[in-house]
Amino acid sequence: MAPTNQQAWDPWAAYYGPNLGYIQEQYERFLTDPGSVGADYRDLFERWGEPPAAQPGTTGAPVSAGIAAAGGSSPAISSQLLHKAVAAGKLVWNIRTYGHLAADIDPLGISAAADVRLLEPEYYGLTPADLASLPTELVWDGPHPEVSDGWAAVQSLRKAYTGTIAFEFSHVHDEKERQWLNEQVEFKLPQSTLDAQERQALLTRLLEAEQFEDFLHRTFVGQKRFSVEGTDALVPLVDEIVRELAYDGATDILMGMAHRGRLNVLAHVLGKPYSKIFSEFHHSINRNLIPSEGSMGINYGWTGDVKYHLGANRSVKWGETVETRLTLANNPSHLEFVNPVVEGFTRAAQDDRGVPGYPVQDVAKAAAVLMHGDAAFPGEGIVAETLNFNQLAGYRNGGTIHIIVNNRLGFTTESKDSRSTHYASDLAKGYEIPIVHVNADDPEACVAAARLAIEYRHLFKKDFLIDLIGYRRYGHNESDDPETTQPLIYAKVRNHPTVSTLYADKLVRQGLLTGEQAEKIKQDILSRLKEAYDEVKQRDGQESVTQRPELVEQTEAPLPRTGVSLEKLREINTGLLSWPESFNVYPKLKKILERRATSLNDGEKVDWGHAETLAFASILADGKPIRISGQDVERATFAHRNLVLHDVKNGGVYSPLHQLPQAKASFAIYNSPLSEASVLGFEYGYNVYAPETLVIWEAQYGDFTNAAQVTIDQFITAGRSKWSQKSSLIMMLPHGYEGQGPEHSSARLERFLQLSGEDNWMVANLTSSAQYFHLLRRQASLTETERARPLVLMAPKSLIRNPRVASDSLELSEGEFRPVLEQRNLGDRPERVERIILCTGKIAIDLEEALDKEADKNWEWLHIIRTEQLYPFPQEEIRQILARYPNVQELLWVQEEPRNMGAWSYMEPRIRAIAPEGVKTIRYVGRPERASTASGYQNVHSYEQQRILSLALSPSSQVITTTGR
Numbered sequence: 001m002a003p004t005n006q007q008a009w010d011p012w013a014a015y016y017g018p019n020l021g022y023i024q025e026q027y028e029r030f031l032t033d034p035g036s037v038g039a040d041y042r043d044l045f046e047r048w049g050e051p052p053a054a055q056p057g058t059t060g061a062p063v064s065a066g067i068a069a070a071g072g073s074s075p076a077i078s079s080q081l082l083h084k085a086v087a088a089g090k091l092v093w094n095i096r097t098y099g100h101l102a103a104d105i106d107p108l109g110i111s112a113a114a115d116v117r118l119l120e121p122e123y124y125g126l127t128p129a130d131l132a133s134l135p136t137e138l139v140w141d142g143p144h145p146e147v148s149d150g151w152a153a154v155q156s157l158r159k160a161y162t163g164t165i166a167f168e169f170s171h172v173h174d175e176k177e178r179q180w181l182n183e184q185v186e187f188k189l190p191q192s193t194l195d196a197q198e199r200q201a202l203l204t205r206l207l208e209a210e211q212f213e214d215f216l217h218r219t220f221v222g223q224k225r226f227s228v229e230g231t232d233a234l235v236p237l238v239d240e241i242v243r244e245l246a247y248d249g250a251t252d253i254l255m256g257m258a259h260r261g262r263l264n265v266l267a268h269v270l271g272k273p274y275s276k277i278f279s280e281f282h283h284s285i286n287r288n289l290i291p292s293e294g295s296m297g298i299n300y301g302w303t304g305d306v307k308y309h310l311g312a313n314r315s316v317k318w319g320e321t322v323e324t325r326l327t328l329a330n331n332p333s334h335l336e337f338v339n340p341v342v343e344g345f346t347r348a349a350q351d352d353r354g355v356p357g358y359p360v361q362d363v364a365k366a367a368a369v370l371m372h373g374d375a376a377f378p379g380e381g382i383v384a385e386t387l388n389f390n391q392l393a394g395y396r397n398g399g400t401i402h403i404i405v406n407n408r409l410g411f412t413t414e415s416k417d418s419r420s421t422h423y424a425s426d427l428a429k430g431y432e433i434p435i436v437h438v439n440a441d442d443p444e445a446c447v448a449a450a451r452l453a454i455e456y457r458h459l460f461k462k463d464f465l466i467d468l469i470g471y472r473r474y475g476h477n478e479s480d481d482p483e484t485t486q487p488l489i490y491a492k493v494r495n496h497p498t499v500s501t502l503y504a505d506k507l508v509r510q511g512l513l514t515g516e517q518a519e520k521i522k523q524d525i526l527s528r529l530k531e532a533y534d535e536v537k538q539r540d541g542q543e544s545v546t547q548r549p550e551l552v553e554q555t556e557a558p559l560p561r562t563g564v565s566l567e568k569l570r571e572i573n574t575g576l577l578s579w580p581e582s583f584n585v586y587p588k589l590k591k592i593l594e595r596r597a598t599s600l601n602d603g604e605k606v607d608w609g610h611a612e613t614l615a616f617a618s619i620l621a622d623g624k625p626i627r628i629s630g631q632d633v634e635r636a637t638f639a640h641r642n643l644v645l646h647d648v649k650n651g652g653v654y655s656p657l658h659q660l661p662q663a664k665a666s667f668a669i670y671n672s673p674l675s676e677a678s679v680l681g682f683e684y685g686y687n688v689y690a691p692e693t694l695v696i697w698e699a700q701y702g703d704f705t706n707a708a709q710v711t712i713d714q715f716i717t718a719g720r721s722k723w724s725q726k727s728s729l730i731m732m733l734p735h736g737y738e739g740q741g742p743e744h745s746s747a748r749l750e751r752f753l754q755l756s757g758e759d760n761w762m763v764a765n766l767t768s769s770a771q772y773f774h775l776l777r778r779q780a781s782l783t784e785t786e787r788a789r790p791l792v793l794m795a796p797k798s799l800i801r802n803p804r805v806a807s808d809s810l811e812l813s814e815g816e817f818r819p820v821l822e823q824r825n826l827g828d829r830p831e832r833v834e835r836i837i838l839c840t841g842k843i844a845i846d847l848e849e850a851l852d853k854e855a856d857k858n859w860e861w862l863h864i865i866r867t868e869q870l871y872p873f874p875q876e877e878i879r880q881i882l883a884r885y886p887n888v889q890e891l892l893w894v895q896e897e898p899r900n901m902g903a904w905s906y907m908e909p910r911i912r913a914i915a916p917e918g919v920k921t922i923r924y925v926g927r928p929e930r931a932s933t934a935s936g937y938q939n940v941h942s943y944e945q946q947r948i949l950s951l952a953l954s955p956s957s958q959v960i961t962t963t964g965r
């Protein structure tokens with residue numbers, strides 16, 4: 001280790017280092033005109049030979065040896081010596097800052113030469129003799145055990161920063177961190193060599209990685225595998241990271257990566273048997289494969305996924321006491337979108353949710369390792385969104401280890417066309433993440449980088465990035481010819497030895513093994529590969545190629561009861577309205593909350609926000625943890641939630657749900673960063689890893705799910721079908737037309753209905769607080785069961801405070817969620833009903849208000865059905881209602897959204913399928929087809945809304961469809 005400041009403190013240090021140039025200027029002015037400098041400096045220069053008073057903890061680059069040589073108390077130091085010291089200090093700083101530009105990190109030598117003049121003494125007018133006349137304190141705060149003077153110190157420093165590992169730390173603003181990092185590079189890493197046994201094990205791992213790829217290449221000609229060749233060192237690098245994290249206390253290591261090198265990592269880090277991988281190339285089935293055995297084969301899931309998207313898990317023992325579970329997340333081709341999912345896995349693995357209040361987080365329990373592509377890292381915005389989690393309270397995990405698997409090509413696009421930065425890793429600088437670039441042809445350097453990364457995470461609980469720079473031996477996939485677009489690069493690749501060849505030759509030269517021993521290791525690996533392949537061929541054709549059938553719910557067991565007794569609700573309500581006497585709630589909010597004290601009494605109503613809070617509290621009382629996040633969820637966009645109270649006098653916070661006497665589990669609520677894709681991905685990952693938790697993501701406006709569409713399409717919608725990855729995540733998406741314009745009206749209900757299939761989730765649009773209460777409780781009760789599904793909830797905006805949505809307390813205690821509701825006070829004389837309106841969500845309340853405004857009219861000919869659950873479609877419930885009305889002539893679907901949006905396209909064929917024989921007409925009433933979701937003009941909105949209501953409630957002879965044609 002480097003000497004500490006306390007061990008090697010020099011009293012002159014306070015006046016040197018970054019201030020040295022300024023001091024030089026002041027001193028030169030003093031020599032010609034002592035009165036032109038300040039009194040403090042004049043006093044210093046007059047006593048130049050005497051060190052100033054000690055200031056503990058100071059650091060710098062003093063030249064006290066040169067000063068001491070001058071002796072005396074007069075200004076004996078020369079301006080020339082001071083100038084050299086300043087120049088040498090700049091050289092030292094620039095070696096640390098820009099040494100990476102001269103480092104040997106390019107295996108093929110294809111990068112343009114960098115301007116490295118700043119690293120040369122001549123640039124500063126210095127000679128080796130000049131530097132030799134200066135002390136080693138020029139570089140370090142104390143002596144180096146093997147360095148005697150300034151020249152030797154600079155040489156040692158340059159060697160440390162320009163080898164096969166390059167370092168970028170100057171963007172790390174915390175001085176303690178930066179100093180620690182520099183000390184590791186300058187003192188520890190040069191001594192971190194591997195012993196003979198470790199080196200032979202490293203060679204074996206490299207040969208395994210190489211021969212595995214080569215075997216696949218020769219055996220399954222032309223099949224895609226996205227090989228790791230050219231960055232083979234990824235495998236031992238991840239090995240080392242996993243090992244170091246395990247010994248650091250991690251019982252769970254969660255990994256994410258794209259398809260490049262995935263099969264190799266599955267085989268050699270996750271331990272997926274070669275035979276299973278070969279089976280996937282043969283499209284054969286292993287019927288005995290189950291989730292607990294780890295590997296997720298092509299038969300796992302309903303429709304399955306390609307082999308290079310599949311994840312796996314495995315438990316590994318290290319010695320007799322350490323056991324770690326490794327998980328590689330399933331990942332679609334949307335590359336970096338797995339990043340926040342893995343971050344969610346990791347946070348879930350770290351949180352103890354068994355106690356009331358916020359979960360207790362232990363960052364040592366689990367760690368995340370994310371492997372990125374060099375084109376995708378700067379190219380996909382989800383990377384920046386995820387890096388932003390680094391130090392956010394609701395999302396941080398004590399430091400993610402990032403690896404850029406850098407082959408300097410994106411499909412056929414070279415780096416100069418795919419990014420505007422010097423390195424693929426430069427994005428991480430904005431988040432003050434330390435960066436090391438390592439030559440993939442130096443596997444020992446890769447191991448050293450891994451150890452540095454883990455030690456940094458252990459000490460500082462922050463992210464670290466390793467940029468593994470190699471090349472790509474074949475095309476983007478193995479059937480692609482890369483020489484059509486990169487002929488010069490691939491001319492070099494063809495003649496470049498593999499890393500295992502290079503490393504074996506090195507070990508032979510060092511006398512650590514013979515060429516024959518290296519060849520034997522290779523042949524042993526080949527034998528294992530051939531044996532596994534023979535096993536696959538022997539059973540080929542014995543197992544049919546079928547997909548796992550759709551998991552249709554077979555059980556007829558009733559759903560759990562979701563009602564809560566009034567006695568218990570009142571007890572909970574009392575706790576929710578309690579806070580310390582010293583806590584000063586915002587007066588206006590206090591009055592609103594205090595009105596809830598009587599809402600459970602006879603004749604009173606429970607509004608939407610109160611029903612939600614009671615549902616949360618009762619779920620916690622049942623022992624189910626809850627996590628809710630999103631932009632502004634503590635208060636909620638429409639100020640109905642207020643689950644975190646703020647003291648108006650001192651800014652303190654208090655959440656009644658954290659102090660609720662009845663609570664038996666944690667309640668986590670976090671305002672999120674201004675991101676949809678990454679936060680939704682995080683919450684999905686959290687829920688998948690912690691299925692017992694009711695996890696909720698709320699969009700600020702439902703429209704903003706546009707920015708999370710990849711997460712929805714690739715993970716939430718299809719995760720169960722592709723990977724049997726269960727989730728009960730709730731997405732709350734404010735939806736409803738109030739004249740707030742195109743981006744504040746529609747949560748794109750039509751998209752979710754279009755994505756519905758294979759019983760993949762539930763889509764609901766509710767019209768009462770009791771329905772909301774019961775649906776939340778039902779979702780919580782099913783979290784760990786086979787019935788667990790995500791819930792897409794078109795949450796209300798204006799309805800939150802609409803008294804028509806509020807419910808009687810008995811509806812909370814004795815009711816249940818109902819997929820379909822009927823309009824009260826309509827349809828009492830079934831034989832007279834000629835028209836039935838079907839609708840969902842807010843438009844149902846608008847219709848009710850319109851009816852009440854004309855209560856004197858005869859509405860016997862009309863009935864209204866509210867479809868609260870859109871998917872799975874409540875076919876039987878609606879069919880039974882329709883069957884009660886024998887004289888129905890027409891069915892209307894009424895919606896606020898334009899005709900090409902909303903639920904109409906989804907509902908029309910389903911309504912036709914269940915319509916009674918006597919129905920003559922099935923009509924649509926709503927806005928005409930449009931490109932934009934809603935008008936931006938309030939008067940236009942109001943006119944259109946009124947027209948929809950008027951058409952829906954007009955007598956039969958006046959009804960027309962508003963198609964706009």
